[in-house]
Amino acid sequence: MANNYQNITNTTIARDFNALEKGTDNIYESIAIISKRANQISAQLKEELHAKLDEFNNDSDTLEEVFENREQIEISMAYERLPKPTLIATEEFLAGKVYHRNPEREKRLAEGN
Numbered sequence: 001m002a003n004n005y006q007n008i009t010n011t012t013i014a015r016d017f018n019a020l021e022k023g024t025d026n027i028y029e030s031i032a033i034i035s036k037r038a039n040q041i042s043a044q045l046k047e048e049l050h051a052k053l054d055e056f057n058n059d060s061d062t063l064e065e066v067f068e069n070r071e072q073i074e075i076s077m078a079y080e081r082l083p084k085p086t087l088i089a090t091e092e093f094l095a096g097k098v099y100h101r102n103p104e105r106e107k108r109l110a111e112g113n
Contacts, residue, residue, distance in 0.1 A: 008083045008091050019094060024102075030093065033100045038089035049079050 020030045056072050082088075092098050 005082050005088050008088055010081070010083045010087070012087075015090070020090075022094070023096070023100070029102065033098060034086070034089045034093050037092060037098050038085040041085040041088050045079065045082070045085065049075070 017027055020034075021027050022030075024030045024033065052075050053072055089098070
């Protein structure tokens with residue numbers, strides 16, 4: 001999964017607020033959607049990282065421990081170099097890759113018809 005995020009920039013970008021309203025017509029709703037998606041991405045990355053690091057969990061002391069520590073450090077650093085979850089979520093939202101719905105709005109539209 002982490003490889004999917006390699007092409008997203010790791011720096012902050014000035015954004016046009018009008019672009020963030022795409023699909024919701026409400027900047028605050030868009031930010032709430034992006035925030036929820038960022039939390040999901042963060043949890044996924046954390047789970048993935050812990051799964052990879054658990055492979056190194058060993059109760060016995062061996063001479064290979066130094067080599068394993070080096071591998072653990074490399075894996076951790078690879079995840080640290082990834083873009084922050086908020087940047088990933090924003091890019092996904094702007095690309096239309098985030099599914100969202102507003103039940104209240106759907107209810108109002110159904111009652112209005």
